Amino acid sequence: MRLTEIRVAGFGGQGVILSAMVIGKAACIYENGYATLTQNFGPEARGSACSAQVILSDQPILYPYVVRPDILIAMSQEAYTRFTPELKEGGLLLVEQDLVRISDLPAGIRAYSVPATRLAEELGKRMVLNIVMVGCFAGVTGLLDPEALRRAVADSVPPGSKELNLRAFEKGLEYGRAKVGPLAEYPDAEPAIRAIEGLS
Amino acid sequence: MKEAAVINPVEPFLRMDRMPHIWCPGCGIGTTVNCFARALIESGADLDRLAIVSGIGCTGRVAGYLKLDSFHTTHGRAIPFATGLKLANPSLQVVVYSGDGDLFAIGGNHLIHAARRNIDIKVVCVNNLIYAMTGGQSAPTTPPEAVTTTAPFGCYEPAFNLPYLAESAGASYVARWTTYHVRQLARSMNDVLHKNGFCFIEVLSPCPTLYQRRNRMGDGLDTMKYYKEHSKTRHGAATRDLELSLHGDIIVGKFVDRERPDYLEAMQHRLREQLGERFVEQEAVCA
Amino acid sequence: MQADPKGVLTGAHFLDGDQACCEGALAAGARFAAGYPITPSTEIVERFAARIPTIGGVFIQMEDELAASIAILGAVWGGAKAFTVTSGPGFSLMMEHIGYAAMTETPCVFVNVQRGGPSTGLPTLPAQADMMQARWGSHGDYEIIALAPNSPQECFDLTIQAFNLSEEYRVPVMFMMDECVGHMTEKVEIPPAERIEIRPRRHTSRLPGEFRPYEANGDGVPEMVHAGEGYRFHVTGLTHDEQGYPAMNPQAQDRLVRRLKRKVHDAAERIALYEEENTEAADVVVVSYGITSRVAQRAIEMAREKGIPVGKFRLITVWPFPEAHLRALARRTKAFVVPELNCGQIALEVERAAAGHARTIPVTHAGGSVHQPEQILEAIAEALR
Numbered sequence: 095m096r097l098t099e100i101r102v103a104g105f106g107g108q109g110v111i112l113s114a115m116v117i118g119k120a121a122c123i124y125e126n127g128y129a130t131l132t133q134n135f136g137p138e139a140r141g142s143a144c145s146a147q148v149i150l151s152d153q154p155i156l157y158p159y160v161v162r163p164d165i166l167i168a169m170s171q172e173a174y175t176r177f178t179p180e181l182k183e184g185g186l187l188l189v190e191q192d193l194v195r196i197s198d199l200p201a202g203i204r205a206y207s208v209p210a211t212r213l214a215e216e217l218g219k220r221m222v223l224n225i226v227m228v229g230c231f232a233g234v235t236g237l238l239d240p241e242a243l244r245r246a247v248a249d250s251v252p253p254g255s256k257e258l259n260l261r262a263f264e265k266g267l268e269y270g271r272a273k274v275g276p277l278a279e280y281p282d283a284e285p286a287i288r289a290i291e292g293l294s
Numbered sequence: 295m296k297e298a299a300v301i302n303p304v305e306p307f308l309r310m311d312r313m314p315h316i317w318c319p320g321c322g323i324g325t326t327v328n329c330f331a332r333a334l335i336e337s338g339a340d341l342d343r344l345a346i347v348s349g350i351g352c353t354g355r356v357a358g359y360l361k362l363d364s365f366h367t368t369h370g371r372a373i374p375f376a377t378g379l380k381l382a383n384p385s386l387q388v389v390v391y392s393g394d395g396d397l398f399a400i401g402g403n404h405l406i407h408a409a410r411r412n413i414d415i416k417v418v419c420v421n422n423l424i425y426a427m428t429g430g431q432s433a434p435t436t437p438p439e440a441v442t443t444t445a446p447f448g449c450y451e452p453a454f455n456l457p458y459l460a461e462s463a464g465a466s467y468v469a470r471w472t473t474y475h476v477r478q479l480a481r482s483m484n485d486v487l488h489k490n491g492f493c494f495i496e497v498l499s500p501c502p503t504l505y506q507r508r509n510r511m512g513d514g515l516d517t518m519k520y521y522k523e524h525s526k527t528r529h530g531a532a533t534r535d536l537e538l539s540l541h542g543d544i545i546v547g548k549f550v551d552r553e554r555p556d557y558l559e560a561m562q563h564r565l566r567e568q569l570g571e572r573f574v575e576q577e578a579v580c581a
Numbered sequence: 582m583q584a585d586p587k588g589v590l591t592g593a594h595f596l597d598g599d600q601a602c603c604e605g606a607l608a609a610g611a612r613f614a615a616g617y618p619i620t621p622s623t624e625i626v627e628r629f630a631a632r633i634p635t636i637g638g639v640f641i642q643m644e645d646e647l648a649a650s651i652a653i654l655g656a657v658w659g660g661a662k663a664f665t666v667t668s669g670p671g672f673s674l675m676m677e678h679i680g681y682a683a684m685t686e687t688p689c690v691f692v693n694v695q696r697g698g699p700s701t702g703l704p705t706l707p708a709q710a711d712m713m714q715a716r717w718g719s720h721g722d723y724e725i726i727a728l729a730p731n732s733p734q735e736c737f738d739l740t741i742q743a744f745n746l747s748e749e750y751r752v753p754v755m756f757m758m759d760e761c762v763g764h765m766t767e768k769v770e771i772p773p774a775e776r777i778e779i780r781p782r783r784h785t786s787r788l789p790g791e792f793r794p795y796e797a798n799g800d801g802v803p804e805m806v807h808a809g810e811g812y813r814f815h816v817t818g819l820t821h822d823e824q825g826y827p828a829m830n831p832q833a834q835d836r837l838v839r840r841l842k843r844k845v846h847d848a849a850e851r852i853a854l855y856e857e858e859n860t861e862a863a864d865v866v867v868v869s870y871g872i873t874s875r876v877a878q879r880a881i882e883m884a885r886e887k888g889i890p891v892g893k894f895r896l897i898t899v900w901p902f903p904e905a906h907l908r909a910l911a912r913r914t915k916a917f918v919v920p921e922l923n924c925g926q927i928a929l930e931v932e933r934a935a936a937g938h939a940r941t942i943p944v945t946h947a948g949g950s951v952h953q954p955e956q957i958l959e960a961i962a963e964a965l966r
Contacts, residue, residue, distance in 0.1 A: 115595065115766070118595055118766060118767075119595040122595065122767065122768040123593050123594070123595055123768060128767075128768070129595070129766075129767065129768065130765060130766070130767050131595075131597075131765070131766035131767070132761075132764065132765050132766070133764065134705075155767075156875045156876065156878050156879040156882075157875065157876055157879050157951070157954060158761055158765055158872065158875060158951065159950075159951065309815070309826075311826075312826060341813075342809065342810070342811040342813070343809045345808040345809065347655070357815070357817075358815055358817060358826070358827060361813050362813055363808040363809065363810075363812065363813060363814060364813075364814075364815045364816070365655075365658065365808075365815075365816045365817075366815070366816065366817035366818065366819065366827075367651060367654075367681070367818065368651060368677055368678065368681050368818055370647075371647060371648070371651040371678070374615075374643060374644075374647070374648035374649075374651045374652045374655070375651045375652065375654060375655035376655060377641070377643075377648075377652050377655060378613065378615060378641075378651070378652035378653055378654065378655025378656035378657075378659065378663065379655035379656065379658055379659040379808060380655075380659070381613065381639045381641060381652075381656065381659075382612075382613050382639070382655070382656035382657075382659030382660055382661035382663070383659035383660050383661075383807070383808065383809055385809065386659065386808055386809045403644050403645065403648075404644060404647075404648050407643070407644040407648070561639075565634045569634055569635060572634075572635045573634055573635065574587075574634065574635055574636055574637035575637060576612060576637045576638050576639060577637055
């Protein structure tokens with residue numbers, strides 16, 4: 095895997111850091127890659143805004159911070175507004191459909207609006223929407239082996255909610271695969287705005 | 295006629311190879327050490343398992359003269375050092391022996407927290423009402439109106455009432471004596487060697503060189519007379535009433551003697567309750 | 582000696598540098614920690630507080646850093662391996678006890694997760710501006726050892742080294758992390774306990790009565806005993822003789838202070854951990870440490886892509902400074918480029934060691950982030966001009 099910069103952003107309590115942890119862990123513990131995760135700390139990280147950055151690579155990662163993300167997973171309007179401009183050209187944007195209204199999208203971004211909250215609610219727990227997003231990320235990007243991600247999910251969530259989170263992951267994965275398919279298989283595909291659902 | 299060699303009964307407790315000591319004639323610190331040695335005899339304590347920790351100052355030198363495992367630490371920090379020592383090896387009996395400036399000015403924060411936690415250490419505070427090692431400056435214990443080198447026109451700060459402070463912070467045992475009360479002091483020292491938790495003994499002690507002389511209170515002997523005439527023994531007196539003044543009475547006695555779990559007991563109880571079988575008690579580090 | 586398996590969390594983990602440092606301390610045998618909360622170091626003791634009750638040991642949150650930094654010294658004399666953890670302002674408060682540990686030869690580890698300073702500075706952002714403070718911060722002449730990790734894996738590995746070095750030389754070891762390394766999460770592999778080498782305490786085999794606490798062996802390091810073992814020994818921060826008794830005269834001072842310095846200084850080559858690459862034929866050598874070494878590595882690779890041969894010298898042991906090594910290197914190269922997250926601290930040491938044989942070009946940064954690799958690349962280009 096070439097060096098891929100990912101930012102996950104939303105608000106506190108959504109499990110933003112956990113989703114980034116799952117992605118990083120899958121890459122470096124359950125696959126043979128490298129991953130570096132950083133997050134924002136301090137007073138500015140308390141309250142609403144929350145963001146984590148993961149870098150994935152098949153080589154040791156030197157520069158520790160994300161500079162221009164290849165992928166942004168946005169779970170709040172604020173996260174969308176703040177971080178979309180830094181996305182690399184041809185970058186991938188995954189947003190949560192109920193929480194983010196896409197507007198003023200820069201050219202050359204592939205954007206997908208995912209009904210993660212609704213999918214999570216179908217499982218009975220809105221709180222697993224973060225893992226639905228991770229599943230969708232897996233389905234859309236094809237960057238990581240879903241089995242590695244499953245193990246990372248199982249290993250990162252409280253034992254009591256393991257089954258639920260694994261179901262959430264599958265739901266997101268299926269959805270991402272069915273609606274888009276792994277983009278990684280077509281790395282040179284024309285950058286285009288596409289909708290999964292709800293994006294005009 | 296040759297004088298028969300008489301061995302002082304406290305000699306085995308002292309590092310005789312370090313004598314003579316640095317204390318001035320008339321100073322009371324040596325008297326307290328004598329009482330402590332007598333308390334050690336009385337208590338039957340295992341001297342190989344008793345460590346003494348001092349801070350800095352005249353009383354801070356006590357550690358160096360006692361033939362025990364002894365630690366002369368940094369200014370004000372005898373109590374946190376003792377805390378680490380005790381928690382790392384709970385089988386040790388740990389005594390902190392230091393002065394009023396060391397324990398209540400620079401080290402005041404540590405004293406109140408160790409008392410709050412009820413760390414199982416015994417604190418002997420020799421209170422000479424002044425910074426002596428550095429030449430007679432005001433201490434947080436210097437009574438109003440007393441003259442010091444940094445209060446040349448008389449002190450105008452209120453002083454700490456040490457037993458009140460120690461009790462309020464949570465000490466399990468609080469007593470006060472003067473160096474006139476050698477028997478009572480030795481008995482209190484013996485008491486605390488058998489008492490669990492944070493114990494505090496204040497000993498008023500003359501500093502003829504710097505405190506009594508500057509305040510026209512005479513020499514060491516005059517101070518003994520003053521202690522004798524002005525001391526009132528009131529066991530169980532309310533500690534809030536124990537304030538000292540320049541020429542006033544000195545209430546002495548044992549004021550607090552209560553039971554509550556010490557730090558390690560509380561820690562082990564809580565962790566065992568929460569973790570059950572998973573809790574692992576620390577191994578004794580020394581055999 | 583092998584590590585006690587009770588403290589070793591063998592396996593592959595996804596940990597941040599702070600958590601990894603805690604695991605390193607547990608693997609090294611630390612069973613006592615005292616701390617006071619301060620960003621960005623607190624996660625280390627938080628993890629210790631959660632882990633130690635099921636391993637056997639004590640964590641205590643003290644009332645301030647003065648207390649934390651001497652409680653650990655008490656614990657060491659009680660027989661434990663102990664450490665404390667802090668950042669900038671707390672590190673400033675601990676200085677007196679670094680001196681006390683050096684003077685009393687108390688093996689212990691001080692972890693400093695560096696943040697921007699001076700004063701409260703940047704609590705949540707990285708810097709490497711305490712490097713000189715780590716070396717010189719306490720009063721008087723003394724030596725310490727300081728290590729600088731650049732990844733969570735090294736936070737684990739080198740914390741064990743830090744404890745081992747502290748036991749070997751009976752000195753306080755400064756573990757100089759930074760916010761970036763402390764809060765960065767990466768894979769950390771923890772080997773089985775039997776593959777972790779632990780330096781036990783240099784406990785004397787002499788009996789009470791035959792033992793002099795500060796009588797040094799050939800390597801200048803005395804043997805140790807603990808309270809409660811029947812030795813009735815004395816420890817003081819005053820200048821002392823071999824018996825441990827205060828001895829306040831210029832002769833005793835000379836003997837003691839010179840030995841305290843010599844025991845570390847003479848072992849500098851053995852203590853020195855570093856990474857060196859392609860310095861043989863390079864006109865420019867980038868000297869870096871800690872998180873900056875990763876950015877420097879990126880810059881070196883960028884330079885090589887442009888066909889510029891650049892050497893790399895990464896300090897893992899920063900103190901004692903590997904002076905002789907740098908001096909030898911200075912004779913072969915034209916310039917040193919020294920990036921660091923401060924306004925030029927270790928660059929001064931490099932310049933001193935180079936003694937005029939090579940130029941030193943500092944690449945300063947006031948802290949709060951890391952360099953851009955391009956800044957270092959630019960300095961490399963300047964060095965070649």
